[in-house]
Amino acid sequence: MRSSGRRSNGVKIGVEGRTLQGERYGVARYLVNLLRNLVELEGEEEYIVYLSQPIVPLDFSSPRMRLEVLGRAPGLTWRHLRLPMAMHRAGVDLHFSPSYFLPLVKVCPSVAVVHDITFKVHPEWFAQDRRFRFDRLFWREVKRAERIVTVSEHSKADIVRILGVEASRVTVIPEAADPFFRPVRDEERLAGVREKYGLEPGFLFTAGAIHTRRNLERLIEAVSRASRDLGEETELLILGTTAPFTPPVDIWGTARRCGMEGRVKHIEYVSEEDLLLLYNACGIFVYPSLYEGFGLPVIEAMACGTPVVCSNVTSLPEVAGDAALYFDPLSVEEMADAVARAMEDGGLREELGRAGMSRAATFSWSRAAAETLRVFREIIA
Structure with missing residues (x-):
């Protein structure tokens, strides 16, 4: 017709x-x-x-x-x-x-x-x-x-x-990445967004709709293990609304089982300005997804100069190239090791941040x- x-x-x-x-x-x-x-x-x-x-x-x-x-x-x-x-x-x-x-x-x-x-x-x-x-x-x-x-x-x-x-x-x-996502060096603004959401410096950040494929339960386990190995009490911020078509994802039950109660924080939505600041204020952006078509949050984080640690499956190696530290998303142990390595190695974080900015600029x-x-x-x- x-x-x-x-x-x-x-x-x-x-x-x-x-x-x-x-x-x-x-x-x-x-x-x-x-x-x-x-x-x-x-x-x-x-x-x-x-x-x-x-x-x-x-x-x-x-x-x-x-x-x-x-x-x-x-x-x-x-x-x-x-x-x-x-x-x-x-x-x-x-x-x-x-x-x-x-x-x-x-x-x-x-x-x-x-x-x-x-x-x-x-x-x-x-x-x-x-x-x-x-x-x-x-x-x-x-x-x-x-x-x-x-x-x-x-x-x-x-x-x-x-x-x-x-x-x-x-x-x-x-x-x-939207050109809006960029490095922010204003420490007052970064401290302000951490205070707004009750976060300590060096917190880990992940973003995306809450869905089974986002692998959040394994991520919480891995952060718990990495924190214990390093003798730290690292916080994890999860940003995203629950997808309407997914089976339940047990964020809080997993946090309690792993001793992460009080250190896992979940926010459904933030303004674009706060998202920019959170990418910049976190210590590491972690993306443990089991399946992606692209993985836009990875490129957004990289555009901000934030070190990225992510899964080595589906589209993510194609998107992140040589600018991320990878892990097997089905292995809590491998994920924890990658997170711990990035947490304790400041030189590696700087290297990943620089490489990520260069990688994001290719899109x-x-x-x-x-x-x-x-x-x-x-x-x-």
Whole structure:
């Protein structure tokens, strides 16, 4: 079904923007950075960002981008009925989904971003009632996309191997750290954020949605062991909201069992300014994930000059390169040894911080936007 309505001279790209509603983590941060850079590129493309409710204003604007609120509706009704109807009326030339799903009703060519296929590789990490949505509905829709964009070679290999998508239909366009993430040397500001959240200097930090794959229970065990080995009482800050589709993650029970009660702190959300300061104020950023499509917090921490200790699996070695200290995420002992090594070796931390800044600089949102626009134009042509 294609629109026969009145057309403008430009090309209309319809963007599903509901991830911009609420706190902006994950896919929302991806979309904000991509749109900010897309509208700066030369061209006739007009971006219509479809929402179900008004949002907190973005920190940029452009005459080539407008927000259209379609009103609230149940999630499936909004995506599969209200959104395609709106795109049909507007004469949209291409639909861009920044997060996996596409409408069952196809009104124009589409490009979908598949950040990872954790749900397919590890269905046991998802609550039973969500598996139908992530498996049957997702696969039925995504295989109809003219192009799939993903964020790492690892994710592309999984998409091709496990989903059976032709390699020529999958384009890898890596993410990047927002330029906002940078070193902060103002000790007063860093001390202020530690005081605000009740943290001591040298605390360990990890960030990301609370999900089975984030491996937080092993991390707590490893920090407990590393602290005991070094004779210190190290604090661990966990930042992130609980993913709605994950089985329970027992942060507090694990902390009690490991003698970390009172030293494990959990914050669901902080402002972007506080996130910047926390990256800079921590002693080490630790990312113990079992499976990632990219691992954006790793690059954000590196952009701040923070030493990174992380898993040696899936996309993380591809993203972090030679700028991180790695461990096997299934081995509490190996994780503890890596954390302890970084904690006690100031020279290693400085070396990792410098290498991380250089590594983060190799990723660029302006380049990601240019490559994404190239995909749009190839499909529309």
